[in-house]
Amino acid sequence: xxxxxxxxxxxxxxxxxxxxxxxxxxxxxxxxxxxVKNAEASVKVTKLKTVSCEYLFKQMRMIYTLQ
Numbered sequence: 001x002x003x004x005x006x007x008x009x010x011x012x013x014x015x016x017x018x019x020x021x022x023x024x025x026x027x028x029x030x031x032x033x034x035x036v037k038n039a040e041a042s043v044k045v046t047k048l049k050t051v052s053c054e055y056l057f058k059q060m061r062m063i064y065t066l067q
Contacts, residue, residue: 005015024035 005012008015010018020039024032024039027035
């Protein structure tokens with residue numbers, strides 16, 4: 001049995017986002033502002049530094065010898 005969101009061509013993530021938006025829209029005004037505030041997402045982007053493969057292998061050997 002296929003879920004109805006799958007039959008509609010949606011992924012579960014997209015389906016749950018739509019459901020959350022509908023629930024937030026149905027809230028009373030005093031609760032809606034807090035719900036919208038909590039729905040905001042934050043993303044932290046970090047830039048990885050370039051390291052040599054030799055350095056990585058050395059670190060991995062050190063970790064495995066400690067175990």
